[in-house]
Amino acid sequence: MSFEGNKLEVSPYYDLYFDAVRAAHEAGASDIHFEPTRDGVAIRFRIIGDMDLPWKVLGLDHRQGFFNEIKRLSGLIIAVSGRPQDGRVSFPNLKLDARVNLLPTLHGEKIVLRLLDLQRDFKIDALGIHMSTLEILKDIPRLKNGVVLISGPTGSGKTTTLYSLLCSIDRTAKNIITLEDPVEYGLSGLNQVPIDKKVSFGTALRSVLRQDPDVILVGEIRDEETASLCFKAAQTGHLVLSTIHANSAAGVIDRLVNLGVEKFTIAENLRLSVAQRLVKTLCPGCRETASKDILLDLSSDIFLCQEDAATVGMFKVNGGRSCEYCRNGFIGRVPILEIMKSEEVIHHLRGAERGHLKRSLKRSFLESATLGQVDIREVKDLA
Ligand SMILES: [Zn+2]
Structure with missing residues (x-):
């Protein structure tokens, strides 16, 4: 139509x-x-x-x-x-x-x-992701093989992040194939395959592997067959990007284990496990400095970040106002990412306690909050 x-x-x-x-x-x-x-x-x-x-x-x-x-x-x-x-x-x-x-x-x-x-261009730099997280993501296009997984609730921008990663790969020098259910955006330089009820991700993935891809995007890992094939592809020299249903970066690993992927296979091939949330960004025109009371109330949640940030008023909140530049005090949304790198994946597989991630959801959020980009009070809603 x-x-x-x-x-x-x-x-x-x-x-x-x-x-x-x-x-x-x-x-x-x-x-x-x-x-x-x-x-x-x-x-x-x-x-x-x-x-x-x-x-x-x-x-x-x-x-x-x-x-x-x-x-x-x-x-x-x-x-x-x-x-x-x-x-x-x-x-x-x-x-x-x-x-x-x-x-x-x-x-x-x-x-x-x-x-x-349709005019949207997917640039990883344009998403508003904090520099320290962005540096990690920017290494992904250089990976020769392995699996990178992003989890997060529906509408948390996982697909946008994956598209932006794909678009940061040199599409002229690499054969990139995507399997999507459905294909949302047609992007130049990619071979996009729509998945529907007649063709499962698993079936499509088998035939994709015969097409000599360098990078494969699999819309979602939902079943054992797809999980197994993604890791087989990684083991045979392909870079696989996908999403999976889980609440946290550690939850991604547990989900893979539940889907029958061997722990040593995960340890050897999972390069990054990511959990993503979208958080509303404050309007620079009408955001307000967080009061002492607010910060005291949140003190147990914000101990991780720079102490100065609170004292010099870096933490901002939506003061309930609105101006000509924003909508109810907000101007958009920014991805906040929790990331586990290979070594942390291995720690987790060995049964290490949670809560010691270098780049937890909370830490990433606080970095953005320190810039005044997001409302510090929302640290409470992160889960
Ligand atoms: Zn405003």
């Missing part, structure tokens, strides 16, 4: 749908939610991680017609209702694509568009 701007379809809801997409894009939203409610329809955006108040509300008499039209315009099957659907739609004029998901709810079918900015 594609919108070329010249309106061939005539429908009372066409403009509204297109206006919603444009308004969401201009507001920097990541998602648009078309929600059926008891009283009609609510159109809401997600901006910097939070759901916003409705952008527009329609009455009950519009509900059925509007949703039929959104389904048609979003490339979903109108005749099918009552079961989930996925699709993709393009807005060439806005240089935007959207992943579409439909879910039946009590009051009808809710549709969510995940906006994909």
Whole structure:
């Protein structure tokens, strides 16, 4: 489905749908939610991680017609209702694509568009990651082989970090193949393979290995077969990047063990285990210095970082204000990374206690907090 701007379809809801997409894009939203409610329809955006108040509300008499039209315009099957659907739609004029998901709810079918900015370039330097963490990541493209894994909750920016790592590799000198479910962004110089229900990561990975890759991105390690194949690929001279479901860098290792990967194989091949979170970044225009009371309350959480930072007022908070440069005091989000390098991976496999990571989530967060980039109070929410 594609919108070329010249309106061939005539429908009372066409403009509204297109206006919603444009308004969401201009507001920097990541998602648009078309929600059926008891009283009609609510159109809401997600901006910097939070759901916003409705952008527009329609009455009950519009509900059925509007949703039929959104389904048609979003490339979903109108005749099918009552079961989930996925699709993709393009807005060439806005240089935007959207992943579409439909879910039946009590009051009808809710549709969510995940906006994909096609002009976005993935630069590892542009993510806002603290210099000391960035230095470690920048070594990854130089690795000849091994496995690098990133864990984190849904929406924590794992894919963006992986894409940015891939884009920092010399794509002309290397054969890079990605296996993705689904492919979100088409990137030049990469061979991107969409994975769907018919082709598992494992099956695709077997045939990828016959294509002489240097670097392989596997969307997600979900099962024993994929885990085993990723490590086999690493052992035979490939660099494998992937995501895995776990809560921490140490949890990644435990998960691999659960998936049947031998400990010595993990020790020899896992180069980096990463856990990532996205934290909102404070607006430099209206952030405030954290009060003594706040710092006292957090003192047990912030003992790790430079003592001076507290006394010279480096720690900032969102003072609840807003200015012309920000949205409710925030300007975006920054990845905060916990990283275990090979030697720490081996320590963990030998049964070392947790809590002695050089680059724990908390330490990384505090480095960013020391720059005034994030609200120091959020150290409490890190888990
Ligand atoms: Zn501001």
